Amino acid sequence: MNVVVCVKQIPDPADPGELDPETKTLKRDSKLILDESDSYGVEMALQLVDAAGEGEVTLVSMAPNNEVGGLRTALAMGAASAVLVSDEALAGTDALGTAKVLAAAIGRTSPDLVLAATESSDGYTGTVPAQVAELLGLPSVTFAKEIAVDGGGVHVKRQTEDGYDSVECPMPCLVSVTAGVVEPRYPSFKGIMAAKSKPVDEVTVADLGIDAGSVGWAGGGQEIVGIEPAPARESGEVIEDEGDAHERIVAFLDELKVL
């Protein structure tokens, strides 16, 4: 079974991010790492291929520069190869443009299953997986917390607010994976060493037959009209116990209507 996992390389969330006032987007000129949200999809794909006993996991990613650091992390976990769409023309690409590029890259292979995170940790649109599925003409199942492959289809437990839905879907299909549902493995030292020599196929938008004008700033169907810093979190109220702390806490919780 061959599985493609869409992965994104993002600025390290441990470092303070910065917005570019000119482009009104996140600055991405520092080292990029694998989006943690994607590590769950990678883990799930590796487990599914292991269970199937054959096949491999291929990563598909898109980056304006030719950054591969995050891809190497997923390759060290056990993915076999990666396709990186890297092109200056991609700077400023919006969610739909991203989906077009990823769909074109995935379309060059013929996977049984495409996995993606439900949303990236930097952009948070949460729209790309369904767009990719639509563009590829594949059925999509979202918010999977568990996937089992059986015959020609997948059984997915789909996370809901109250529990989960059991969904069956024929393959090939696209499934978006909820964060935290599996424990992503740490790469072994051998895996880290092997990742250095695993193939990363770098392609441009032209290689994919995509008109450069339809992606990037030029192809954007949306415009960011303004950005402003998130308001600083206000400090909470400290209740000093003068014998009535419990009453004041109860009153506070009552006001929040949580009692």
Next chain:
Amino acid sequence: MTADQDLSDEIVATVRQWVERDVIPNASEFEHADEFPEAMFEQMCEFGLFGATIGIEYGGLGLDITTYARLIEELARGWMSLAGILNTHKIGATMIERYGTDEQRQRYLPQMVDGSFRAAFSLSEPDAGSDTRALRCKAVPDGDEYIINGTKMWVTNGVRAKLVMLLARTPDDRITCFLVEKEPGPSHGGISVSRTIPKLGYKGVETVEMSYVDHRVPAAAVLGGDEGLGQGLGYALSALELGRINIAARAVGVGQAAFEAAMRYAQERETFGQPIIGHQAIAFKLSEMATKLQAARLMTYDAARRYDSGERADMEAGMAKLFASEAAFEIATDAMRIHGGNGYTQEYPVERYFRDTPLMIIGEGTSEIQKMVIARKLLERYPAT
């Protein structure tokens, strides 16, 4: 072998990430319960830590000692005992790789890379620690075998190991290293774990007393074959060069953890209207801690690099071990003092660092022994003219 720097950094960063996520939040709980950390051990096996420095030809990763020292530092930053689980194995593997016969290398090293077949190192006895000449454990030849009788102390990993690097005296009064195979557990043949030694710190990993009563090993168990007869002490002391780099790296790791805890606490805790780091008495302490830590780290890396370059590093390893272990104890003590009353409780990890650091001063040769080693080497390097 020198590893590619990027690769080395990536490997160290991976272990650091694991230590931060999975070790630091759980270490004190296991330590207080004196419980062997099975899940952490499993992950160490998954990483490939047990074969990290074993040659590629035997299925290991062939990493250099500088990378190994950095890995030990990261493990010890989370919990010093994890470095202990690894160290006796590393010493055993190094002795086999360096001094074993071809047959011994082929037999043991491929099994030792994944952590399922682990080694313990057994030199000390109840009456023979620093004074190795007092060694009394006996190995008497009998046909194609040796019969071993004696008691050994401070055998770290003694219960779980499948191989003991045992130093024993033969009738010609020479010391030989034997490769003693055993099944994990409290007894095997004439070997029994006579006592699990209760310790101040360094918990979770067993340190035991082992008795040998008429235990038979084949003559082929002599490390190095016939050429290895009588060479045991030299082999062991040479492997301890690495052991000392390991201890120095552990000291740096625990020192780093204690320093970070103190730095964090000094910025959170307020007295007299300001965080205590604003008081010069605390700030100066932190400056001194950081300076000692930096010196200890650089000395450790320097000894490791010398070792990697093929130079003799016994003096530098001794210096690093001496300085880093004493520095770690001082840093842990100061971290506790900065924490005040909280530092004396089990609510904060500094009490663990305070209990763990004395091991590095005493284990693998006390500070006093290190000074003797250093002085001997100084005389070699600066002979009287």
